[in-house]
Amino acid sequence: KNEVEQSPQNLTAQEGEFITINCSYSVGISALHWLQQHPGGGIVSLFMLSSGKKKHGRLIATINIQEKHSSLHITASHPRDSAVYICAASNYGGSQGNLIFGKGTKLSVKP
Amino acid sequence: EPEVTQTPSHQVTQMGQEVILRCVPISNHLYFYWYRQILGQKVEFLVSFYNNEISEKSEIFDDQFSVERPDGSNFTLKIRSTKLEDSAMYFCASSSRLAGIYNEQFFGPGTRLTVL
Numbered sequence: 001k002n003e004v005e006q007s008p009q010n011l012t013a014q015e016g017e018f019i020t021i022n023c024s025y026s027v028g029i030s031a032l033h034w035l036q037q038h039p040g041g042g043i044v045s046l047f048m049l050s051s052g053k054k055k056h057g058r059l060i061a062t063i064n065i066q067e068k069h070s071s072l073h074i075t076a077s078h079p080r081d082s083a084v085y086i087c088a089a090s091n092y093g094g095s096q097g098n099l100i101f102g103k104g105t106k107l108s109v110k111p
Numbered sequence: 112e113p114e115v116t117q118t119p120s121h122q123v124t125q126m127g128q129e130v131i132l133r134c135v136p137i138s139n140h141l142y143f144y145w146y147r148q149i150l151g152q153k154v155e156f157l158v159s160f161y162n163n164e165i166s167e168k169s170e171i172f173d174d175q176f177s178v179e180r181p182d183g184s185n186f187t188l189k190i191r192s193t194k195l196e197d198s199a200m201y202f203c204a205s206s207s208r209l210a211g212i213y214n215e216q217f218f219g220p221g222t223r224l225t226v227l
Contacts, residue, residue, distance in 0.1 A: 043218040101154040
């Protein structure tokens, strides 16, 4: 059974700071997803990656398959980045890509 | 930009009643999912659906739950006899799939179910 662990659980930053959120998983995966959940509850997919690194605007996601570890970085953080960031893994094994979620990291960026 | 929609946004029901949560996935997507999130907890997989049948389901998805794609656009989750512990946010998601590669899932805004 795959377990997805995230750290930190809570993170407070000052506007402009560089932020890193970490994710580790216990077994092989087909893809690793980073999602953003806003206070209203809606979930938005940020990245899906199975190797290397992806960048979108101020967000960067990396994955190390050997170490079973992924990071989400936010450069020049802004109060509007405040949200819960969730790491989720798609398993191998014939499943149709259903996701196993971490508990999320609650990010608060202060102006 | 195409999006997944869900109705209602909030459903309040009495324990023991049946509820149907509705989702309209993105039109050219082939895989559909239901997830739930109990308040303060992580999101959990319930069921995946492809080619008009369940692909996989979790332990949570017991006989009280069912899913259906009654027409070409809607995807529904039915809870036959709701329990207090069914109170949660329910998310629908859909994805396409190309050449055996899993693609990202697009989530709906969720339906908050409150069982009294």
